[in-house]
Amino acid sequence: MGRKRSKRSARKIGFWRRWSGLMWKLALVGLVALAGLAIYLDAVVQEKFSGKRWAVPAKVFARPLELYAGQQLSRDDFLTELSALGYRSVNAISQPGQMSASASRVDVYTRGFQSFEGSEPAQRISVRFSGPQVSALSGNGDVVMARLEPLMIGGIYPAHNEDRILVRLDQAPPYLVEALVAVEDREYFQHFGVSPKGIARAAYVNIVAGGVVQGGSTLTQQLVKNFYLSSERSLIRKGAEAMMAVLLELHYSKEEILEAYLNEVFLGQDGRRAVHGFGLASQYYFAQPLHELQLHQVALLVGMVKGPSLYNPRRQPERTKKRRDLVIQMLEEQGVISKEQAADAIEQPLDVTVRGSLADSNYPAFMDLIKRQLREDYQDEDLTSEGLRIFTSFDPLLQLKAEKAVASSLKNLGERANDMEAAVVVTGAQTGEVLALVGGRNPRFSGFNRALDASRPIGSLVKPAVYLTALEQPQNYSLISPVDDSPITLDAEPGKTWSPQNYSRQSHGVVPLHEALARSYNQATVRLGVDIGVDRVLQTIDRMGVRHGWPAYPAMLLGSGAMTPLQVTDMYQTLANGGFNTPLRAIRNVLTAEGDQLRRYPFEIEQRFDSATVFLMQEALSRVMTDGTGRSAYNQIPSSVRLAGKTGTTNDLRDSWFAGFSDDVVAVVWLGRDDNGQTRLTGATGALQVWTAFMAQAHPRSLSDAAPEGIVYAWVNRLTGEGSDPSCPDTVQVPFREGYQPLPGPGCRPLIDTAPVREGAGRVMDVIRGWLQ
């Protein structure tokens, strides 16, 4: 019986044993699997968190603005730059990032920065202005010079990429952490990654509200979701998220997690670029460094976390302000801020920068140039992920002036400007640094970059190369050598003849060399070019810095060869820089994210022409401006500013060019159509107008007339070109290459007969007679 009973019970126990055994096994397997998952997730959590957390795109900076007594900088330009950098106007400056402006003085508390050129301290300075110049600089102690931090002008992103500026937790402004915790996760500093209390509250709120209005995710979970997981919504993902949140909390401190959150969170979309992290958001919305943000700005950003496009302050200002004010109220309710602080903050406007202003603008043409130069030295991946900092020569103030010059000039041209395109290149005359670049009439549009890619016939812009080649033979040519502007017929391409015409369809006979250039006479230029040899002229263009590969047809003497505006700039740069060619540069330096210098782009020059010869060429080109085709520039620019330049017009008025320079700036302007249609503009009626409008605002420094070694001045008769004497009529002083000046002519007696001089001499004689007596 016992056996039977035991048999039965054994069967029963066996059943249970079998089941519980299975359960045990299953539980064990589950546990092992869970442990495995945990170990796997733990590895994932640690691996990504401990290494380089984010791919940070390279940042590109403008030049830092230098301040010193004597600097060419107007008060208005200075204020423009300060506001672009997000300096706030206050009554009395007390901390970095503040300014206070009066009529002729601006007080600034600079922010200070580190660059490859050494560190710049944050300091209080007073800048006094006199016209377009800094007249004095003062501060605590002796301030000889100071710099503003460089404006960030762009980054290098792959398509659809995240961008961010990494910040440390200690760089967070007051109330940022408090506000974030108050709004997104009240138990952040108490929970262990997930918050049952938070979930319960969210569930209750959602049930009461009858829909999902509040999430139960902790900040840690939000970080995990964005940082590790895809955006799919599933229960498994939710589970993994919770597990990873707990694991993350296990390994890292609350502060580390919070810092990662500050850098990870998505805060807006800028075209194809996603704005991540509070560091970049602060720059993107306020043009200020994060640590300077005030309560109302902090509240705005924290409010946006819930939905960056829903609460976009630029697109939805009213809705965003409501949300911001709600955040401020929550801070007040929790006792973080006082009632007065809250009221003050709610009074404040949104304060976001205006899109398209200097603070918030893009410069596609210049960035295009930078990218091309960088791609010669770096892999795309390094540029888009290593957080490199690229310092350039870009001058946002000159860029603004160039863009305005294009816009205003095209507007003045009226209907003629329909479908017309434009390109402008501005460089430092002595340094060869690219300061501004306009790639089309809409400078914000990143498409065809005409400054770099529109290769068009250059017309008369080529002529200086012809005259320079001539002046390099001082035994044969000087500025006053006679050249013959009369009809000429040449064999051009096989079987064809070519008879160049002047623009006016008239010939001018024998004229001095400088006049033929100043008035852009075609026939004189062709005769001169043929005499010295077309191939030599083409070699000269090569030496000026442009590899053209043009065939040696005579038509090249009048500019039927094509160049891009950047190439033209290279060519004229050599003339502006005393015969020294400088490869045009836009990048000054590249630093790693840690601030180590990765690569320098040093100033390099190469002498291609004798400085004395180039001085003669500058003299000739300055006569283009005073007596020739460039005259109209002086309608807007003071005649005391010596400038040099040349107009260029191509066949059937298709392209309108102007290239010219002052002592400090080279600017090249092209106007034309993308379809190469007629513009009905000459160089003077089109491009020169843009150039003049730009130069009038750029306050160029007058071209130096200090002659280099090897130049002598001699008196010559203006009409015959023969050596003369200052006492003779029609006599002018002309620079010559030393040793090739004409012999002085005899003095001219007739001048003695002029009455005032005779009277003066008589008086002197009376005095002398007085002494003798």
Add this chain to the structure above:
Amino acid sequence: MGTKRIGLLAGCIMLLVGCAGSGGHIPVVDAGRAVSNEDLQTGAGRSGQPQIQPQAQQEQGGAVVVMVPDGEGGSSAIESYPLDSSPVSSQPAPGGTATGGNRLQDDEQLSGPVLALLTSARQQENGGDLNSASASLERALRIAPREPQVLYRLAQVRLDQGDAAQAEQLARRGLSYASGRPALQAGLWELVAQARERQGDSAGAATARQRARVAL
């Protein structure tokens, strides 16, 4: 006799008038400016400020002297660098706080920012940081692109960096601005000579040395 004299004198005056009205200009240096309190406070060495009592330059071993404001309205030399290998003898700078050189002609006075940058470049160079020295000098060049002293220093640094070709080019650029400054011309030619030697061009170096001697 009277008419003859009058004619002669009138001729001379004509010449003077002709010169004066010619546009060929004679550099005029306003050196007689009164000292004001502000000058005493801010010191000299500012851009475009004529010196109070310019002293004639004493030729001294062909040295180029960098001047710093001494806070007393004058400039005194803080450092001098020889343009040739002979050591520079030093003498007390009158009224200055520092010693070590002589006063420069007006045109060799550098304006404040350029001077400051040249001074930091010198410190960086002494510390062996040629890259930073080069960056400081390029910054100075952007402010004063026509100052041959800056080009001279940059050429020196390039030579130390091992870029003899650029050193020669920069020295030649400096020469194109150094008209009328014989000591500086001699120094620049000497640099050209050194740079050419490094490039294996001993004939070119000899020519440059010849020019250096002529310049002095």
